Amino acid sequence: MGSGPTNPDARVLRAMGTGLVGQFDPAFTALMVDTQDLLRRALRTRNRATFPVPGTSRAGMEAAVVSVVEPGERVAVVENGRFGLLFEHIARCAGADVVAIRAPWGTPADPDDVARGLDASGAAALLVVHAETSTGVMNPVREIAAAGRRRGATVIVDAVCSFAGAPLETDTWELDIVVAGTQKCLGCPSGLAPVTYSDAVAARMARRRSPIRSNYLDLTQLDRYWSPERLNHHTAPTTMVYGLHEALRLVDEEGLDARIRRHRAAGEAMAAGLQALGLRLYGEAVGPAKMPMLAPVMIPDGVDDAAFRAGLLEAHGVEIMGAFGDLAGRIWRIGTMAGNARPAPVARTLRALSDALGGQAWEALPAALAAVERRFEALAQAA
Amino acid sequence: MGSGPTNPDARVLRAMGTGLVGQFDPAFTALMVDTQDLLRRALRTRNRATFPVPGTSRAGMEAAVVSVVEPGERVAVVENGRFGLLFEHIARCAGADVVAIRAPWGTPADPDDVARGLDASGAAALLVVHAETSTGVMNPVREIAAAGRRRGATVIVDAVCSFAGAPLETDTWELDIVVAGTQKCLGCPSGLAPVTYSDAVAARMARRRSPIRSNYLDLTQLDRYWSPERLNHHTAPTTMVYGLHEALRLVDEEGLDARIRRHRAAGEAMAAGLQALGLRLYGEAVGPAKMPMLAPVMIPDGVDDAAFRAGLLEAHGVEIMGAFGDLAGRIWRIGTMAGNARPAPVARTLRALSDALGGQAWEALPAALAAVERRFEALAQAA
Numbered sequence: 001m002g003s004g005p006t007n008p009d010a011r012v013l014r015a016m017g018t019g020l021v022g023q024f025d026p027a028f029t030a031l032m033v034d035t036q037d038l039l040r041r042a043l044r045t046r047n048r049a050t051f052p053v054p055g056t057s058r059a060g061m062e063a064a065v066v067s068v069v070e071p072g073e074r075v076a077v078v079e080n081g082r083f084g085l086l087f088e089h090i091a092r093c094a095g096a097d098v099v100a101i102r103a104p105w106g107t108p109a110d111p112d113d114v115a116r117g118l119d120a121s122g123a124a125a126l127l128v129v130h131a132e133t134s135t136g137v138m139n140p141v142r143e144i145a146a147a148g149r150r151r152g153a154t155v156i157v158d159a160v161c162s163f164a165g166a167p168l169e170t171d172t173w174e175l176d177i178v179v180a181g182t183q184k185c186l187g188c189p190s191g192l193a194p195v196t197y198s199d200a201v202a203a204r205m206a207r208r209r210s211p212i213r214s215n216y217l218d219l220t221q222l223d224r225y226w227s228p229e230r231l232n233h234h235t236a237p238t239t240m241v242y243g244l245h246e247a248l249r250l251v252d253e254e255g256l257d258a259r260i261r262r263h264r265a266a267g268e269a270m271a272a273g274l275q276a277l278g279l280r281l282y283g284e285a286v287g288p289a290k291m292p293m294l295a296p297v298m299i300p301d302g303v304d305d306a307a308f309r310a311g312l313l314e315a316h317g318v319e320i321m322g323a324f325g326d327l328a329g330r331i332w333r334i335g336t337m338a339g340n341a342r343p344a345p346v347a348r349t350l351r352a353l354s355d356a357l358g359g360q361a362w363e364a365l366p367a368a369l370a371a372v373e374r375r376f377e378a379l380a381q382a383a
Numbered sequence: 384m385g386s387g388p389t390n391p392d393a394r395v396l397r398a399m400g401t402g403l404v405g406q407f408d409p410a411f412t413a414l415m416v417d418t419q420d421l422l423r424r425a426l427r428t429r430n431r432a433t434f435p436v437p438g439t440s441r442a443g444m445e446a447a448v449v450s451v452v453e454p455g456e457r458v459a460v461v462e463n464g465r466f467g468l469l470f471e472h473i474a475r476c477a478g479a480d481v482v483a484i485r486a487p488w489g490t491p492a493d494p495d496d497v498a499r500g501l502d503a504s505g506a507a508a509l510l511v512v513h514a515e516t517s518t519g520v521m522n523p524v525r526e527i528a529a530a531g532r533r534r535g536a537t538v539i540v541d542a543v544c545s546f547a548g549a550p551l552e553t554d555t556w557e558l559d560i561v562v563a564g565t566q567k568c569l570g571c572p573s574g575l576a577p578v579t580y581s582d583a584v585a586a587r588m589a590r591r592r593s594p595i596r597s598n599y600l601d602l603t604q605l606d607r608y609w610s611p612e613r614l615n616h617h618t619a620p621t622t623m624v625y626g627l628h629e630a631l632r633l634v635d636e637e638g639l640d641a642r643i644r645r646h647r648a649a650g651e652a653m654a655a656g657l658q659a660l661g662l663r664l665y666g667e668a669v670g671p672a673k674m675p676m677l678a679p680v681m682i683p684d685g686v687d688d689a690a691f692r693a694g695l696l697e698a699h700g701v702e703i704m705g706a707f708g709d710l711a712g713r714i715w716r717i718g719t720m721a722g723n724a725r726p727a728p729v730a731r732t733l734r735a736l737s738d739a740l741g742g743q744a745w746e747a748l749p750a751a752l753a754a755v756e757r758r759f760e761a762l763a764q765a766a
Binding site for chain 2: 002004005006007008013014016017018019020021022023025026054055056057058059062066086089090092093094095183189190191211212213214215216217232233234235236237238239240243310313319324
C-alpha cells in the first residue's frame with residue numbers, strides 16, 4: 001500500500017512467467033504493435049512515437065530529457081517535490097542550463113508563476129511532474145503545459161504516477177512528451193517506462209545540432225526499434241513487455257474512465273478512513289490538488305516512523321511508505337493504486353493501522369470502515 | 384538457438400511469476416544480498432561493488448563508460464566486430480576522445496597491437512569485448528587487459544556473451560570493470576546487466592573532476608542503492624531481480640566449471656554437426672579463437688537468408704540469427720547457450736537445418752547426429 005511497486009494482477013504475473021521468443025519473431029513483433037496500440041489508448045494519444053523505454057521510470061525521464069535537450073540549452077523545471085528535484089538533476093546531467101521554478105512542497109505549482117518563470121528565462125524546454133508522489137500533490141499540468149506551449153517551450157511531463165489512475169489527456173492537453181510508469185496505477189512490475197511524443201518533437205530531435213549524449217536512452221533509436229524498421233538496438237526485455245502488454249489489456253477491459261473513477265473513489269475512501277482514525281492529511285493535499293492515488297498523512301506525535309512501518313509489515317503484511325528530504329519522519333505515504341484501489345486492501349490497511357496505533361484509532365475503526373464502504377457504494381451506484 | 388534471448392529454465396520463469404514485495408522489504412533486500420553473493424561467485428570476484436544495472440546489456444556497457452570516462456578523456460576501443468563498434472559509439476556519446484584499435488572482423492584482436500595502440504594514444508581507458516557475438520570470435524581478454532593495466536588504463540570488459548558460459552576470471556585476470564549479460568549463457572530474460580568493479584575503480588569515480596553525465600546509469604548511485612546504505616534511486620525491477628537470482632542459483636547448483644564444460648561440449652558438438660551437414664564455419668572462428676557458445680556459419684550459395692530463417696522458425700520452431708554489417712546475408716549465427724547447450728536442442732537444430740536445406744545435408748544428418756552424440760558422451764565420461 002505504498003507508492004509502488006504495487007501488487008500486479010495474477011494475469012500480469014502469469015504473463016511474466018511465459019517462455020521467451022526471439023525479439024524479431026513475428027509473434028513478438030505482433031505483441032509489440034499491440035502493446036503500442038494499447039499504450040496509445042491509455043495515454044489518450046494518436047502519437048506515432050509511443051513505446052516503452054527499456055528501464056524504470058527515471059530511465060524514461062532521462063531518455064526524454066537527453067534526447068530533446070542540447071548541452072547549454074536553457075531548461076525550466078517546475079520543482080515542488082522530490083521528483084521535480086530529480087528532473088533538475090537529470091537536466092543538469094544532460095548539460096542543460098537549468099532554471100528552477102519552485103513552489104513549496106505540499107502545494108501545487110501555479111501556472112502563472114510558471115508563465116513568469118518562462119518569460120524571465122526564455123527556456124527552450126519545460127519539465128513538470130504531474131503527480132508529485134513525494135508530497136501527494138497534483139500539479140495542474142494542462143494549464144502549465146499551455147503556458148509552456150504558448151512560449152514555444154517543449155513540455156516534458158512526468159506522468160509516472162498519474163498514468164492509468166488519473167485524467168491524463170496527452171492529445172487534448174497538447175503535451176509534447178509524456179513519460180509514464182508501470183509500477184503504480186498500471187499494476188505492472190517496474191522495469192519499463194512508456195513514453196509518447198508528438199511528430200513535432202520527433203522533428204526537433206532530428207534537427208539537433210549536437211548528437212544525443214546517450215546510446216541506450218536515445219529515443220530516436222528506440223523509436224526506430226519500435227517502428228517497422230526494427231532497428232537492432234538493445235535486446236528486448238521480453239518478460240517485461242509481456243507484463244506491460246497484459247497490464248494494458250486489463251486497463252482496456254476495465255475501461256480507462258472506469259479505472260480513473262475507481263482510483264478516485266479508493267483515494268477518497270482511504271483519506272476519509274485515515275481521517276476517521278484521527279490521522280491528519282498533509283499540507284494542501286487535502287484540497288482539490290490531492291492526488292487521487294496517494295494519501296500523505298502526518299505521522300502522529302511520539303510514533304517512530306521506521307519502527308512503526310516495519311512492525312506494520314511484519315505483523316499485518318501491509319507496507320506503507322516513508323518520505324524524502326524534510327518530510328522524512330514527518331509523513332507516511334499510503335497508496336491506493338492498481339489492484340489496491342479496491343475496498344478490501346483499503347479496509348485491511350485501516351484495520352492494520354488502527355491495531356498498530358491502538359487507543360483512539362482502534363476505537364474509531366468501525367467509523368473508518370463505514371466511511372470506506374459508503375464511498376465505494378457511491379461508486380457502484382454511479383456506474 | 385540464436386545469440387539470445389535464450390530459453391530460460393522453468394524455474395526462472397516460475398520465479399518471475401512471483402508476487403511483488405516492496406524494494407525495501409527485508410525479504411527483498413535479503414534477496415538482493417544473496418543475488419550479489421551469487422554474482423560474485425559467477426564472476427569469480429571478491430569485488431564489493433557487484434550488482435545489476437537496471438537495463439539490458441548495453442545499459443551496463445554505457446553505465447561503465449559514462450561513470451568512468453570524463454568528457455575529453457582519451458579512450459581506446461578494441462574493435463573487431465559490431466559490439467566493438469557499439470563500445471566506440473557509447474564512448475563518443477560519453478564525450479570521450481576515441482581511438483579505435485581495429486582488427487579484421489572474424490579474427491581475434493592481437494594483444495601486441497593493443498599494446499602499441501595504447502602506447503601511441505596514451506589512453507586512460509581501454510574498452511574490449513570478450514566474446515564478439517557478431518562474428519563468433521573470442522578476444523584474448525586476459526592478455527589484452529594485462530597490456531592495459533601495465534599502461535595504467537582502466538580496462539572495461541564486455542563479457543555479455545561469455546558470462547556463465549566461458550572462462551571469465553575477474554580477479555585472477557585483474558579486470559577493472561566487467562559487464563555481464565543475462566539473456567545469453569545465464570538463461571535469464573534480458574533486462575538487467577550485472578557489473579562488477581574493483582575498489583580502485585570506485586576510487587577513480589570518486590576522484591572525477593566532472594560530474595557523471597547520467598543519473599540513471601550512474602554506477603556510484605547504483606552502488607549506494609545495492610549497499611547497506613540503500614540509497615533510494617530507481618524503483619527496483621523486482622521481477623527481473625527474481626529471475627536473475629534464480630538463474631544464478633542454477634549456475635551455482637550446476638557448478639560454474641561444469642557449466643563452462645557443458646557450453647564447450649555443446650559448441651563443439653554444434654560445430655561438428657554443422658560441418659558434417661556440409662556447412663562451412665566462418666573465418667578464423669574455426670580455430671582456437673572460436674566462441675564456445677556460438678557457431679558462425681556461411682550461408683550456402685543460393686539460399687535466401689531471411690526467407691530461410693523465417694521458414695525454419697515457422698516449420699520447426701527453431702530460431703537462428705542473421706548477422707550485421709558486411710556479414711548480413713553471408714553468415715548465420717547459431718547459439719548453444721544456457722539450456723540450449725544440451726544434446727536435444729543441438730540435435731533438433733541439425734534436424735531442422737537438414738530438412739530445410741535438403742539434398743546432401745539431409746543425407747548427412749545421421750553422421751551429424753552421431754558427431755553430436757560422441758561429443759556429449761566424451762563430456763559425460765570426463766565428469
